[in-house]
Amino acid sequence: MKDLFGCALLDYQNGNYTKDIITSTNISDEDVLPLPYLFRAFKDMPALEQKALKLCKGSVLDVGCGSGIHSLYLQKKGFEVKAIDVSKGAIEVTKQRGVLHAEVLPLLNEQNTFDTILLLMNGTGIFQELTQVSKYLAHLKSLLNTNGQILIDSSDIKYMYEDEDGGYWMDMNSSYYGELDYFLSYRGEEEAPMKWLYLDFETLKLACDTLDLKCELVLEGEHFDYLAKITA
Numbered sequence: 001m002k003d004l005f006g007c008a009l010l011d012y013q014n015g016n017y018t019k020d021i022i023t024s025t026n027i028s029d030e031d032v033l034p035l036p037y038l039f040r041a042f043k044d045m046p047a048l049e050q051k052a053l054k055l056c057k058g059s060v061l062d063v064g065c066g067s068g069i070h071s072l073y074l075q076k077k078g079f080e081v082k083a084i085d086v087s088k089g090a091i092e093v094t095k096q097r098g099v100l101h102a103e104v105l106p107l108l109n110e111q112n113t114f115d116t117i118l119l120l121m122n123g124t125g126i127f128q129e130l131t132q133v134s135k136y137l138a139h140l141k142s143l144l145n146t147n148g149q150i151l152i153d154s155s156d157i158k159y160m161y162e163d164e165d166g167g168y169w170m171d172m173n174s175s176y177y178g179e180l181d182y183f184l185s186y187r188g189e190e191e192a193p194m195k196w197l198y199l200d201f202e203t204l205k206l207a208c209d210t211l212d213l214k215c216e217l218v219l220e221g222e223h224f225d226y227l228a229k230i231t232a
């Protein structure tokens with residue numbers, strides 16, 4: 001991985017913001033991901049994220065922290081927070097912005113336990129593929145203290161397959177419709193393609209059921225997105 005995402009965060013953090021990140025997927029055209037959005041303040045966060053932050057309790061693990069916005073907010077409120085990300089640049093920015101405990105660490109390598117685990121901005125993306133959901137959920141379960149909670153957001157992206165007549169063009173014989181190939185470029189350079197998973201609530205709940213995890217729908221967003229709370 002070239003870590004173009006981290007490079008972009010570092011540029012913005014260091015006052016070198018001139019270009020945004022460009023993303024696309026195997027089912028959608030190019031889209032702009034504005035760098036300021038990755039540094040959004042609480043008041044500019046989607047309601048789902050604001051709700052997740054309000055539900056936090058005890059020690060918190062922020063998985064895929066990006067620039068550390070959620071960690072920083074919680075740390076300022078007095079929470080004990082650990083921020084992790086696979087992006088070196090993201091962790092450098094998170095530290096520069098004042099998050100005291102931030103580490104380059106893939107989720108599956110985390111071993112400490114927490115009262116709250118946050119996965120925000122399509123948190124299920126980190127699972128990459130439907131076949132990996134159980135493995136990730138089982139690992140997240142092992143990181144929960146007694147009465148701990150996982151707060152995760154995602155979207156049902158079925159709408160992306162809707163044609164003008166209101167029908168759906170997805171191939172029912174292929175893999176799950178929320179599994180996307182995700183392409184990212186920044187300043188004309190292309191990142192290695194990634195897999196990114198959008199999971200509808202019912203499928204997430206089903207996966208939780210098989211692991212004896214309780215999955216509750218906390219809040220629905222304006223565009224097929226939702227926040228779920230998972231407990232043991």
Ligand SMILES: C[S@@+](CC[C@H](N)C(=O)[O-])C[C@H]1O[C@@H](n2cnc3c(N)ncnc32)[C@H](O)[C@@H]1O
Nearest residue numbers: 064065066085086087090105106107120121126
């Ligand atoms: C969509 S960004 C969200 C960033 C941040 N949470 C936010 O809301 O602005 C997803 C983040 O997850 C990180 N990530 C992807 N896979 C990961 C993994 N296995 N473990 C930890 N972080 C991961 C990426 O590097 C990226 O920073």
